[in-house]
Amino acid sequence: MEKDESRKYALVLGIIPWVAYVVISPAFNKPEPLILGMPPLMFWNTLWLILTSICLYGAYKLELGGGLLE
Amino acid sequence: MSSAALPVAIIIGWVLLSLAVGVYAGIKRKFTLEGYLVSGRSLGLIFLYVLMAGEIYSAYAFLGTGGWAYSYGMPIMYAIxxxxxxxxxxxxxAKYVWKVGKYFKCVTQADYFHVRYNSRTLAALVALIGIVFNVPYLQLQLQGLGYIVNVGSLNTISIKAGIVIGMVIMMIYVYTSGLRGISWTNLLQATLMFIVAWAILFAVPFKQFGxxxxxxxxxxxxxPGHxxxxxxxxxxxxxxxxxxxxLGFFMYPQMYPSIYSARDLKTLxxxxTLLPIYSIFMIPVILAGFTIAAMGLKLAAPDEAVLKAVEVSYPSWVLGIVGAGGFAAAASTASAIILTLAGLLSKNLYTIIKPTASDKELVLASRISVILFGVTAMLLALFAPGRLVALLLLAYSGITQMFPAAVLGLFWKRMNKYSAGAGIIAGLITVTYLKFGLKHNPLGIHFGLWGLLVNFIVTVIVAYATKPDENFEKFRLAFA
Structure with missing residues (x-):
């Protein structure tokens, strides 16, 4: 992949967690249903800790492949 | 044997182990300033990871987070x-910070501003902001440490004794071993914090409610409101x-030395990519706080929630592990802050008085500053708890005001020392006014974000009203 392209897609992956928390998580602000025992907002915010790691790992792989980490 | 013997032994044993590891990490080394403050830019993934995890999550990741869950409920999700x-x-x-650090041999946050804006005065302003907002935070960590160790030892070790022991131990290993000592001890501390959260706190809702x-x-x-x-x-x-x-997180001065200390960009x-996984440990802490609220227990202070949860769910010796965990959480954060502030004082303020200071002299100045900040925070925690609470309320909002100068400066040639300084000062005035003058958040939006907005506007106006920075091309060489 081109350097510029990997940089661009890596950045998109980095913005996804911001969208998940700042834009989407407010929609989960209700008392039920309990998901895995947790209120919706707590479930969403916890899930996205894991998904954030995955997004950033994707960005890392892209940048590595684009030779951006030398 | 009294029932307190085992918990006290656990706490004292852990504290002494930390001391031994911290001192061993650096006792036989001759440190350059770079070696002392940023571990010679040599840390691999594991030491870098535990350095940052330990430093970021403090005693208040336990006390404050659990307390918020107990008293307010779901708003604590902001912390997640x-x-x-x-x-x-x-x-x-962080990639830019690391490259600038490597190219220009930066060891502090103020160094980063110094090389970008070519201004000793701006660097001094940044150093002062870092010191002013972090000393009360340091004090808070010590108070938290004293409190947890006191409860963990079943009141055998007094709060004041806990504060003194904790601080003296930290001062010794930070003095001898610098950032290297902190990264080694944080391997212990970050592991223990993780264990306390997952092995002890996570079981609390199961034990109480199934x-x-x-x-x-x-x-x-x-x-229901929770x-x-x-x-x-x-x-x-x-x-x-x-x-x-x-956004404000990376404006804290202790972030910069840890970023510089990474061996290479891949490691950094x-x-x-791995830090979000570590932060899941706050979920058990929050669950413990919620459990106390669900049980309908009334606490004298919300910060007691997590310790209360352990007390009602386990035999008393388990509190000893939590007490050691309290030391772990406080020491891993406070030691990094002390070293950071010492770096700012010696490298960015002392050199104003003595520009010719040698590398060796700056290592000594840093070590003396470690003692200075350690003793100051200890005396404040012992004799004036709560005195600096106003600064603490402003800390996050105040520190965040460095954001436009730090980030716009990377890409925008028009950013110069005047726009950077004017923005920071305008932001600081705004947050101080909103917090203590107006006393509420306009439209419910956090006052720090209003400060950032004013800061940003002032920064851009001044940037267009003054000349572009001649130093910019030289600064960008770091990324060439």
């Missing part, structure tokens, strides 16, 4: 969210706090 946002931002931002779902059903009965965001900690507050804290970036 902003860490992930900060790491997603830092994943990209499960997480059952606990929340009980909470919905006892405190399951949702509600004013004054409502939606506008939640979203604006997420943004403020997500891999570290940020």
């Amino acid at each position: 969210g902003y860490g992930a946002l900060a790491y997603a931002f830092g994943y990209f931002y 499960g997480v779902g059952a606990m929340f059903k009980a909470l919905a009965q006892a405190k 399951l949702i965001l509600h004013p004054p900690l409502g939606m506008a507050w939640y979203v604006s706090t997420l943004i403020l804290c997500g 970036k891999k570290n940020y």
Whole structure:
């Protein structure tokens, strides 16, 4: 992949967690249903800790492949 | 044998182990300033990861987070969210900081501003802001440490004794071993914090209610408001706090030496992909706080929630492990802050009085500063608890005001020392006024974010009203 392209897609992956928390998580602000025992907002915010790691790992792989980490 | 013997032995044993590891890490080394403050830019993934995890999550990740869950409920979710946002931002931002650090041999946050804006005065301003807002934070860590060790030792070790022991131990290993000592001891501390959260706190809702779902059903009965965001900690507050804290996180001065200390870019970036996983340890802490609320227990102070949860769920010796965990959480954060402030004082303020100071002299100045900040924080924690609370309330908002200067300066040639300085000062005035003059958040939006808005506007206006920075091309060589 081109350097510029990997940089661009890596950045998109980095913005996804911001969208998940700042834009989407407010929609989960209700008392039920309990998901895995947790209120919706707590479930969403916890899930996205894991998904954030995955997004950033994707960005890392892209940048590595684009030779951006030398 | 009294029932307190085992918990006390656990705490003392852990503290002495930390001391031994911390001192061993550096006792036989001759440190250059770079070796002392940023471990010679040599840390691999594991030491970098535990350095940052230990440093970021403090005693208040236990006391404050659990306390918020207990007293307010769902608004605490901001703390889960902003860490992930900060790491997603830092994943990209830290690369620039690291490259600047390597190219220009920076060892402090103020160095970064110094090389970008070619201004000793601006660097001194940045150093002062870092010191002023972090000393009360340091004091708070010590108070938290004293309190947890006191409860953990079943009141055998007094709060004041805990503060003194904790601080003296930290001063010794930071003095001898610098950042290397902190990264070694943080391997112990970050592991223990993780164990306390997952092996001890996670079981609390199961022991009390038989499960997480059952606990929340009980909470919905006892405190229905706890399951949702509600004013004054409502939606506008939640979203604006997420943004403020997500952006402001990397303006804390202790972030810079840890970034510089990474061995290479791959290590640094891999570290940020893994940090969100570590922060899941706050979930058991929050669950413990919720459990106390669901049980309908009344506490004298919300910060007691997590310790109360352990007390009602376990035999008393387990409190000893939590007490050691309290030392772990406080020491891993406070030691990094002390070293950071010492670096700012010696490298960016002392050199104003003595520009010709040699590298060796600056190592000594840093070590003396470690003692200076350590003793200051200790005396404040012992004799003036709560005295600096006003600074603490402003800390995050105040520190965040460095954001436009730090980030716009990377890409925008028009940014110069005047726009950077004017923005920071305008932001600081705004947050101080909103917090202590107006005393509420306009439109429910966090006052720090209003400060950032004013800061940004002033920065841009001054940048267009003054000449572009001649130093910019030279600065950009770091990325060539």
